Amino acid sequence: MVRRPHPRSPHRKRRRLALLSLLVVVLSMTLGPTPSSAAGTDWWTPSARPSPDSQINVTGEPFKGTNAAGEVRGFVDAHNHIMANEGFGGRLICGRPFSESGVADALKDCPEHYPDGSLAIFDYITKGGDGKHDPVGWPTFKDWPAYDSMTHQQNYYAWIERAWRGGQRVLVNDLVTNGVICSVYFFKDRSCDEMTSIRLQAKLTYDMQDYIDKMYGGTGKGWFRIVTDSAQAREVVKQGKLAVVLGVETSEPFGCKQVLDIAQCDKEDIDKGLDELYDLGVRSMFLCHKFDNALCGVRFDEGGLGTAINVGQFLSTGTFWKTEKCTGPQHDNPIGGASSDAEKDLPAGTEVPEYDENAQCNVRGLTGLGEYAVRGMMKRKMMLEVDHMSVKATGRALDIFEAEQYPGVISSHSWMDLNWTERVYSLGGFVAQYMHGSEEFAKEAKRTDALRDKYKVGYGYGTDMNGVGGWPAPRGADTSNPVKYPFTSVDGGSVIDKQTTGQRTWNLNTDGAAHYGLVPDWIEDIRLVGGQDVVNDLFRGAESYLDTWGASESHKAGVNLAKGRSATASSSESNPFTSYAPGRAVDGDTGTRWASDWSDDQWLRIDLGSTQTVRRVTLDWEKAYGKSYRVELSTDGTNWKTAWSTTSGDGGLDTAQFGATPARYVRVHGLDRGTDWGYSLGEVGIYSG
Numbered sequence: 001m002v003r004r005p006h007p008r009s010p011h012r013k014r015r016r017l018a019l020l021s022l023l024v025v026v027l028s029m030t031l032g033p034t035p036s037s038a039a040g041t042d043w044w045t046p047s048a049r050p051s052p053d054s055q056i057n058v059t060g061e062p063f064k065g066t067n068a069a070g071e072v073r074g075f076v077d078a079h080n081h082i083m084a085n086e087g088f089g090g091r092l093i094c095g096r097p098f099s100e101s102g103v104a105d106a107l108k109d110c111p112e113h114y115p116d117g118s119l120a121i122f123d124y125i126t127k128g129g130d131g132k133h134d135p136v137g138w139p140t141f142k143d144w145p146a147y148d149s150m151t152h153q154q155n156y157y158a159w160i161e162r163a164w165r166g167g168q169r170v171l172v173n174d175l176v177t178n179g180v181i182c183s184v185y186f187f188k189d190r191s192c193d194e195m196t197s198i199r200l201q202a203k204l205t206y207d208m209q210d211y212i213d214k215m216y217g218g219t220g221k222g223w224f225r226i227v228t229d230s231a232q233a234r235e236v237v238k239q240g241k242l243a244v245v246l247g248v249e250t251s252e253p254f255g256c257k258q259v260l261d262i263a264q265c266d267k268e269d270i271d272k273g274l275d276e277l278y279d280l281g282v283r284s285m286f287l288c289h290k291f292d293n294a295l296c297g298v299r300f301d302e303g304g305l306g307t308a309i310n311v312g313q314f315l316s317t318g319t320f321w322k323t324e325k326c327t328g329p330q331h332d333n334p335i336g337g338a339s340s341d342a343e344k345d346l347p348a349g350t351e352v353p354e355y356d357e358n359a360q361c362n363v364r365g366l367t368g369l370g371e372y373a374v375r376g377m378m379k380r381k382m383m384l385e386v387d388h389m390s391v392k393a394t395g396r397a398l399d400i401f402e403a404e405q406y407p408g409v410i411s412s413h414s415w416m417d418l419n420w421t422e423r424v425y426s427l428g429g430f431v432a433q434y435m436h437g438s439e440e441f442a443k444e445a446k447r448t449d450a451l452r453d454k455y456k457v458g459y460g461y462g463t464d465m466n467g468v469g470g471w472p473a474p475r476g477a478d479t480s481n482p483v484k485y486p487f488t489s490v491d492g493g494s495v496i497d498k499q500t501t502g503q504r505t506w507n508l509n510t511d512g513a514a515h516y517g518l519v520p521d522w523i524e525d526i527r528l529v530g531g532q533d534v535v536n537d538l539f540r541g542a543e544s545y546l547d548t549w550g551a552s553e554s555h556k557a558g559v560n561l562a563k564g565r566s567a568t569a570s571s572s573e574s575n576p577f578t579s580y581a582p583g584r585a586v587d588g589d590t591g592t593r594w595a596s597d598w599s600d601d602q603w604l605r606i607d608l609g610s611t612q613t614v615r616r617v618t619l620d621w622e623k624a625y626g627k628s629y630r631v632e633l634s635t636d637g638t639n640w641k642t643a644w645s646t647t648s649g650d651g652g653l654d655t656a657q658f659g660a661t662p663a664r665y666v667r668v669h670g671l672d673r674g675t676d677w678g679y680s681l682g683e684v685g686i687y688s689g
Contacts, residue, residue: 044165044223044240046215052139053103054158054501058165058520060494062223064240072237073491074169075523076541078412078432079387079462080516081249082155082208083201087177089188092122093466095137095153097160098211103502107156109135109144112187121186126150126468139502147471147512154465157208157224159517162499164223164242166520167490169542170233172412174247175201175282176467178290180316184345194250195273202246202280209244228281230550237542245549247385248277248285251316256294256369260318263294267372274376283549284383284410287373288393291316295373297364297390299332299415306336310352311343320353326361327650330391330417334360365392374400381553383408386424387415398423399653403618403685408552413462414444421448425455430548432460432541435513437472438522442530445537457547458540463519471513472522481528482509483521490527490539496520561614562586562666562686566607571597573678585681593622596670596678605667606684611635614663616687617644617656622680625651628672629679633663640667649674660688 044062066072085093091110099106112119113135120131127150133143137152144152160171175198182192190197205226212222223241227233233243251257254273256265277285288296291313300321301309314320321335335355343352366374366389374397377384384401386394386409394416401409407428411420414434424431433444445459452459465471475482485507486497499506499517506514508521527535567582573595574580580595582604596602617631630645644656651674666686670679 046212046222047217048215050102050215052502054156054517055499056158056162056165056517057497057499058162058489058494059497060489062165062240063167063491063493065238071540071543072169072234072546073539074237074542075167075519075538076170076172076432076458076460076545077163077168077463077519078170078172078410078430078460078545079247079249079434079464079467080155080171080173081176081464081466082160082173083204084155084176084466085153086201086204087175087182087197089182089185089192090190091187092151092181092185092468093153094151095156097153097155098157098208100211103156103158104138107137107141107153107501109137109152110187119187120151123149123151139504141502141504145515147473147514150468150470154515156501156515156517157212158501159499159515160242161223162517163519165489165494166496166523167494167539168242168519169237170243170245170545172245172247172284173205174249174286175205176249177201178251180251180291180312184312184315194252195255195276198248198250198277199280202282205244205246206281226281228283230546230553233546233549237546243542245284246280246282248282249289249385249388250286251289251291252293253285253287253295256373258292258294258317258319263367263369265294265369267369270369270373270376274373274380274382278380278382282382284385285377286385286388287370289388292319292321292362292364293317294367295370296366296393297362298388299390299394299417300335300362302333303336304338304340306333307338307340307352308336308342310335311340311346314350314352315345321355322363323355323359324361324363325359326391328391328395328419330395330419331360332362332390332417362390362392365390366396371396371400378404378406378408378555381408381555383410383549383552385410385412386420387411387413391417391420394420396652398427399655401427402655403620403653404555404557405616406552406555407548408555410548412460413464418447422451425451425457428548428551430457430460430545432462434469435461435463435465435471435522438475438525438529441526442534445530445534449533449537452537458542458544459534459537460541460545461538463513463516465516472525474508474510474512475525477507477509479509483507483524483528487524489520490523490535496524558616558685558687558689560588560685561608561612561688562606562684563588565609567594567604568607569594569596569604570602571678573597573680580680585684588683590620590682593680593682595622595624595680598673598676598678600671600673602679603667603669604679604681604684605637605665606686607637608664608666608686611662611664612686613660613688614643614666614686615658615660615689616685617666617668618683618685618687619654619656619668620682620684621649621651621654622682623651623675624677624680625649625674626668626670626672626679627674628670630669630671631656631658632667632669633661634665634667635663637665647672
């Protein structure tokens, strides 16, 4: 993911002096005047906030309860990384979201960044220049946090508190790391094992909840509430507090990497890993991220960063990304063609491949183990994040969800091809957009506005704070419609002024979205640029996100009426070693299949034993699929009615849905083959619901 820089020797003496200077600053701030934190009768005001600490700069009571329709209100950040400072070896993101020792301890730079940032290697890799900066955080914050600094903490707890006070009611904390980045980065203070980091980040999120609870008088009394089901989340939001959901975004979950296309995990590892994550409270996750793994292929990165990640994939797996022509309107990002210093890490004689610009899709989709993991997540009522999955993998995952009518699919930060949007909404899934600048955010929101109206859903944002992505730059104080401080919150109940921490006051117009506390300011900027309708959709986001989660929890797998039933066919391919008999398509074993002769007009007929109400038929095609075919129904096996048909089949897992129809017999009638072979079905599902 990153270019590997040349190592330098740490400045130990300067580090000691910088730490000594920091202690002096802490003492002076402790003895000097600080903002009042006296307890009052307001439930949202803590009785024991640390002193000194960041200001919140919001007045007024946070809204509670539901609207007239019984819906919760508020914004949802579907993608954030509160604890990313604990990932990647612990020294990539500098500073912590909280510290028992106070703000000066939490908001300080990494040791190697002192005295002037000369060793801030990742900073100059991601930002450019020489990486030099003033490392002092609290109380001066001269150079960080900043909208274009990707190596410094943006999620200090008080900044999150300000976002909550400004109207946010759901926050997804994605536990994140990458073992390869950790291994190649020079500075680290812990293991690079991904699951070890995930466990630590989960623990510290609970510790942060306890830390905030203590300010409010004890367990369960704070505004930061980790939730593990949608009903609990709704209750938290009704109380006016922030519901925090745990997710996972990592490249090799459960150790499921691939080396030379050989999986380094098995089904037992997947089950064990999913069970452990569920017990930690994780309810949503990515199956792949940046590198192809044993579960799925990824959606590529562009430019020099893409080249660097492709190198990282090779170093981790022994394989570069491989592409093919896309079969539909969806496509993966163009692979970065720019050079990268990371190429120096390749073995002698090894070069990054050149890619055909007309072949933008990853050949790697959802693997067999990946399908097992998807179904394992469904079994545990977890939500699947499809951002970062290749379009081939995403398409197959959506096929599975459609076949099972499972709604738990999330696109949380603009990494999914927008051509998938309606399929996500039709399932009951949720879509959020990356924290772009207000102009770009409003423009992208408008592109999918009609679909949100059609499906009556709200919208979300994914800030990706601490996620090394870059955030909205300032539009400038001289713009025609700047954010004017103070301004009123969207619900109208709070007044929001410029945010101050220590000696620094941030202004969105001139500083951009430098840290999480400026999320309310950014939303106000969206209102000014994009209009009230966009903000209204965002304010319905918490309700829609919880709708998706709740529907996933209440989902019940349908009963397959076809399983084990009698099946006949127009023909069956002859093979002396393997049976391709009709019954192989209804035996419940995805490893067997029915295959016809190699000609067009072929059919497979299933006898349900008695007349049943049929509403849905799923067809899991082998490579030999039907391009044009019909699903036909009959009560007597003689008179047939077409319930569903297509002339544009493309294989994979198809779902035919139609109105409730009585039928004893179901026939899949192939008219035009998609290949030179016959028709071949691994499994047919027939459902009444």
